[in-house]
Amino acid sequence: MPSIAQAIKQASHSLAETSDSARLDAEVILCHVLNCSTTHLLAWPEKILDAEQALLFNQLIEQRRAGTPVAYLTNSKEFWSLNLKVTPATLIPRPDTETLVEFVLNKFSAKKNLNLIDLGTGSGAIAIAIASERPNWKIVATDISAEALAIAKENALSHQITNIQFIESNWFKQIEEQRFDLIVSNPPYIAEHDPHLSQGDVRFEPLSALAAGKTGMNDINQITAESKKHLNTNGWLVFEHGYNQKKWVYNCFNHYVFQDITQLSDLSGQARITAGCRGEYA
Numbered sequence: 001m002p003s004i005a006q007a008i009k010q011a012s013h014s015l016a017e018t019s020d021s022a023r024l025d026a027e028v029i030l031c032h033v034l035n036c037s038t039t040h041l042l043a044w045p046e047k048i049l050d051a052e053q054a055l056l057f058n059q060l061i062e063q064r065r066a067g068t069p070v071a072y073l074t075n076s077k078e079f080w081s082l083n084l085k086v087t088p089a090t091l092i093p094r095p096d097t098e099t100l101v102e103f104v105l106n107k108f109s110a111k112k113n114l115n116l117i118d119l120g121t122g123s124g125a126i127a128i129a130i131a132s133e134r135p136n137w138k139i140v141a142t143d144i145s146a147e148a149l150a151i152a153k154e155n156a157l158s159h160q161i162t163n164i165q166f167i168e169s170n171w172f173k174q175i176e177e178q179r180f181d182l183i184v185s186n187p188p189y190i191a192e193h194d195p196h197l198s199q200g201d202v203r204f205e206p207l208s209a210l211a212a213g214k215t216g217m218n219d220i221n222q223i224t225a226e227s228k229k230h231l232n233t234n235g236w237l238v239f240e241h242g243y244n245q246k247k248w249v250y251n252c253f254n255h256y257v258f259q260d261i262t263q264l265s266d267l268s269g270q271a272r273i274t275a276g277c278r279g280e281y282a
């Protein structure tokens with residue numbers, strides 16, 4: 001059986017062809033198999049894996065070689081310093097989405113009792129991150145996927161979050177009568193024929209979480225159109241969207257007469273967040 005150091009070396013070599021982060025992938029997968037931290041790997045490089053550990057590690061490395069995202073192999077992803085469970089039923093939360101969370105927390109920091117809805121919550125990343133920082137807010141999180149919603153609920157439970165209500169719904173369908181101070185969403189926004197959909201980790205994520213019609217704008221258009229009747233006076237709508245959709249989303253908000261339209265860039269400087277206020281007379 002290999003030692004920790006040997007297993008990492010062999011796996012890094014085997015992943016080098018298909019992954020840009022071969023060594024890191026190998027380390028993260030080995031930590032998952034041994035249920036330990038990376039510090040443990042560094043501290044005990046000579047420790048020998050038992051047969052069961054070696055077998056599982058090799059199987060997972062083979063799946064990684066075939067392209068399966070590390071997060072689906074370990075069933076976990078860090079978001080807003082929270083460890084979230086992810087499965088192939090959920091999108092893998094991206095660091096860029098933390099920009100949306102940050103915007104909401106900064107803009108509405110003084111408010112004590114807002115009610116917010118996260119449309120298309122997936123693993124629950126946005127709703128749970130906000131709930132962890134604003135335990136007094138009343139939060140609703142929805143998804144059309146019952147499987148994703150079950151994972152989001154598990155994540156809320158494991159982080160002792162008690163201020164989120166989870167509802168299975170096709171956008172606003174199951175919440176016809178409700179109004180909110182804040183509507184946030186990272187909806188599907190990739191154009192259906194975008195070549196990125198057949199590349200890298202994205203290939204393994206649910207298409208229903210990613211693609212939204214010819215230009216990727218179908219869901220953003222629909223949610224924006226329907227949002228006004230679900231927003232309280234001076235309520236806000238906040239989207240994450242594609243780097244190439246800045247103008248379209250701005251025009252869409254303008255069309256539905258949102259005010260104070262604000263656009264923000266993600267961690268790599270691309271405009272990816274659009275927010276707007278319903279105003280008083282919508």
Ligand SMILES: C[S@@+](CC[C@H](N)C(=O)[O-])C[C@H]1O[C@@H](n2cnc3c(N)ncnc32)[C@H](O)[C@@H]1O
Nearest residue numbers: 091093120121122143144170171186187188209
């Ligand atoms: C891009 S993912 C975002 C997931 C999560 N909010 C995040 O940021 O990691 C979009 C989510 O919208 C959900 N979705 C797609 N169409 C929907 C619809 N018509 N109604 C509700 N949710 C939908 C998908 O199941 C998916 O979980």
